[in-house]
Amino acid sequence: MLRLSLIALLAAAPPALALDFASTALDNRTAYIPPQCYTRTEDAAGVAHNPCQTCHVAPRAPNFVNDADLQLSYAFPGPGLENPWTNLFVDRSAEVAATDPAEITAWVRTDNYHGADGRPALADRLDPPPAAWDVNHDGRWNGYRPDAFFRFDDEGFDLDPAGQPTGWRAFAYQPLPGTFWPANGSGDDVLIRLPAAYRENLAGTPDRATYRINLAIVEALITRADVAIAPTDEAAMGVDLDRDGQIGTARRVAFAFAPLAGITMHWAGRAGQLPAAQAPLAAGLYPLGTEFLHSVRYLDPTETGVAMAARMKELRYMRKTRWQSYADLEEWALAEKKEDSDFPDRTKQFFGSAETGLATGTGWRLQGFIEDAKGALRPQSFEETAFCIGCHSAIGTLDDATFAFPRKLGAGAFRDGWYHWSQKGLAGTPERLRADGRGEYAQYLRTNGAGDEFRANAELIAAWLDNGQLSEAKAAALRTDIGPLVTPSPARALALDAAYRMIVRAQSFAQGRDATITPPEATVWRRLDQDRPTGIVTPEAPWFPRRAR
Numbered sequence: 001m002l003r004l005s006l007i008a009l010l011a012a013a014p015p016a017l018a019l020d021f022a023s024t025a026l027d028n029r030t031a032y033i034p035p036q037c038y039t040r041t042e043d044a045a046g047v048a049h050n051p052c053q054t055c056h057v058a059p060r061a062p063n064f065v066n067d068a069d070l071q072l073s074y075a076f077p078g079p080g081l082e083n084p085w086t087n088l089f090v091d092r093s094a095e096v097a098a099t100d101p102a103e104i105t106a107w108v109r110t111d112n113y114h115g116a117d118g119r120p121a122l123a124d125r126l127d128p129p130p131a132a133w134d135v136n137h138d139g140r141w142n143g144y145r146p147d148a149f150f151r152f153d154d155e156g157f158d159l160d161p162a163g164q165p166t167g168w169r170a171f172a173y174q175p176l177p178g179t180f181w182p183a184n185g186s187g188d189d190v191l192i193r194l195p196a197a198y199r200e201n202l203a204g205t206p207d208r209a210t211y212r213i214n215l216a217i218v219e220a221l222i223t224r225a226d227v228a229i230a231p232t233d234e235a236a237m238g239v240d241l242d243r244d245g246q247i248g249t250a251r252r253v254a255f256a257f258a259p260l261a262g263i264t265m266h267w268a269g270r271a272g273q274l275p276a277a278q279a280p281l282a283a284g285l286y287p288l289g290t291e292f293l294h295s296v297r298y299l300d301p302t303e304t305g306v307a308m309a310a311r312m313k314e315l316r317y318m319r320k321t322r323w324q325s326y327a328d329l330e331e332w333a334l335a336e337k338k339e340d341s342d343f344p345d346r347t348k349q350f351f352g353s354a355e356t357g358l359a360t361g362t363g364w365r366l367q368g369f370i371e372d373a374k375g376a377l378r379p380q381s382f383e384e385t386a387f388c389i390g391c392h393s394a395i396g397t398l399d400d401a402t403f404a405f406p407r408k409l410g411a412g413a414f415r416d417g418w419y420h421w422s423q424k425g426l427a428g429t430p431e432r433l434r435a436d437g438r439g440e441y442a443q444y445l446r447t448n449g450a451g452d453e454f455r456a457n458a459e460l461i462a463a464w465l466d467n468g469q470l471s472e473a474k475a476a477a478l479r480t481d482i483g484p485l486v487t488p489s490p491a492r493a494l495a496l497d498a499a500y501r502m503i504v505r506a507q508s509f510a511q512g513r514d515a516t517i518t519p520p521e522a523t524v525w526r527r528l529d530q531d532r533p534t535g536i537v538t539p540e541a542p543w544f545p546r547r548a549r
Helices: 006-010 093-098 101-108 121-125 208-223 269-273 326-342 382-392 440-448 458-464 472-478 490-506
Strands: 157-159 165-171 187-193 227-233 249-253 291-302 305-320 357-359 364-371 377-379
Touching: 093 490, 101 291, 101 305, 101 490, 187 305, 208 227, 208 249, 208 269, 291 490, 305 490, 357 382, 364 382, 440 472
Parallel strands: none
Antiparallel strands: 157 165, 165 187, 187 291, 227 249, 291 305, 305 364, 357 364, 364 377
């Protein structure tokens, strides 16, 4: 992809605002409640629509946060009743219209992640970190140092410039309905990495075959379903993968987890030789030490369609630092519920720092990097990272704090879902089926009457809904290809790019980071009445797929 000089593009950019990276105070005490939660669910005619169903549902264990009731009312703490996301109400239409298409295209095609040597530029900036980023003043960066190269082979494995694996592996997935559709402003990708022991064979040597199998075991644990694999010698793995009672050749990882009945699964290779305390295993949970890397990107209208751009808006990282059993997770969820009941106006407290990231309370630590005013990636502040916590902790739709991996494309998909979007885009991706057999995206369009949580994407509404209704023909088309729904027109893509860059230049992420062009006044509340009914009478059922069990 085209790489252009940052210096040439940014000479006239305003200087970066001074942020206090050491501060743990929140100017917005409800930074963890995302802007989408302020959507008006009832339209001008009093008809209720349901954008809340994407996140707030009855969960599947071991997520014990049942928040389906949040589909029914705006149960906000007092400090959050005034909408703090004021960037939503900025009219950017004039400046967007005045933006030169060639100039904004050049901006999004400028790679702000790699340096001239092909290595992550931010990693060099962190060695040592600028004094303002060094929260504990020890002269070192104690958080995540970017180490993915975004150079993928034909199995989705990330390779460094010497061709050596970094441990990261890209996977494809059906984006969560709404905000994470490119039609609403951003492209994104997700990479997973397991600790070294899961990448090594029985002799303790790095081994791709063993790593592939352990990733398939993780996929089986998270999806609660069997996972097809290439014919594999179980003796080399040290485990009966298909659970047929013999050590032979396996063609699937069989999902089975009923520990009270003595039924469980086992890791392959060296991880399978470790004590259970070091390499615990449970259905619905990732291994201790699992990492995810998530880049959020601008949109690039190319000759073959709108694609994920080279320029990153954000780089998000999370790592599982503490193992929590089912009992631990249930106790945490019950404590959260009791806190909300006993002290409805008390806001959440977070622990960590801009340098080391913030803890979710469920065993994970989150950290993020975002553009500075000149477009280079910098660490997020404490408050900017708190924004990420709300969606990765106490909501019902999560599987062990994650969204994307449970939605991974499986066997039968291109490369069985192990690829990066730069290798194949969203075109031709089939719609996911819910547990009730209905198409997920079709159900979202029908019950939300729109294609985003703000219910403000007029282009999508005009293309897909006739007087608020989704036709059977269009619903049927989604079964085999979601691309036309989730991809914006080239003109809209560039307009969204230009709108977001205004937020970057103002460094006003604490007031919201959604790329709105005109204020969604008709569909978003500026102020709420506490516990106001949404108008929704019956919560929508969970989004979990048909293969879940």
